[in-house]
Amino acid sequence: MVKKIKVFSAAGLLLASLFSVSVLAAEENPNNVPLEKEGIPVANAAENVAPAVHNVPKEQNAPALNYVNQPPLIPHSVSGMQVTKNVNQCLNCHSAENSRITGATRISPTHFMSRDGAISPNASPRRYFCLQCHVPQTDAKAIVPNEFKPLPGYGQ
Template sequence: MKSPVRKGSLLSCMAALMLIMSGAALAVDAVDLSQSPEVSGVQEAARMPKQQERMALNYVNQPPMIPHSVDGYQVSTRTNRCLACHGVEHYRSTGAPRISPTHFMDSNGKVLSGVAPRRYFCLQCHVPQADAAPIVGNTFEPSKGFGQ
């Protein structure tokens, strides 16, 4: 049996949702970091060398950062440019690190024959490293023995 929904309450909810969404859109427009004096010039300062040394990890299980540019890399449901070098079939010939065995396990711990769907989109966790000043200051300290 369906519960009755009053038209007035449904319209009120929809109106409130529209107000929230428009407010969020205005907030996004209002915060333009590229115009901030603390951030201006970050794009120019964050030049990414074609190759650089891998950065040290700062905590246990941190996804390694990418030591090269990924501009133009395509990662979609049909293709993953990262696997052309880091995949099991190619890493030996390219000299790139092989993707972790954990990337072949599904959410239940079952080992799959290919990269698990939840680990397929590399750029969700792995980001290109760049020599740039932080946009926002922080007081993060690496775990003992890390970041060296």
């Protein structure tokens, strides 16, 4: 009987130590992402993840476009602005009617076309959610250097 208790105690301790090692490993790599790529160790996976919230300048000039047909960038914060299937607060300033009053950039006429080319008096559902294409600029530090070079005569 004593021998069985010792065996069960040893097995319990072994299980507990294995469990604690796996928990520690999960804390170091919570998404179970391979930390090495092509044999090059990644120093710290957390350093390679962009922060969730950035500092957005309150107002700035419209940033230059980098390529042909790039959606214009948003030169202000959109924090707290509601864009749902029922409400689009962007249109409070950027609609055709309100842009004359507010001085904001007017919504493009292409946003009123259906995929069949029919013109509607309201923004097309496929172009209604502004943040699908238009993004605010931030002063976040780049994770990797930008090596994009536009074709001669296009972009900057």
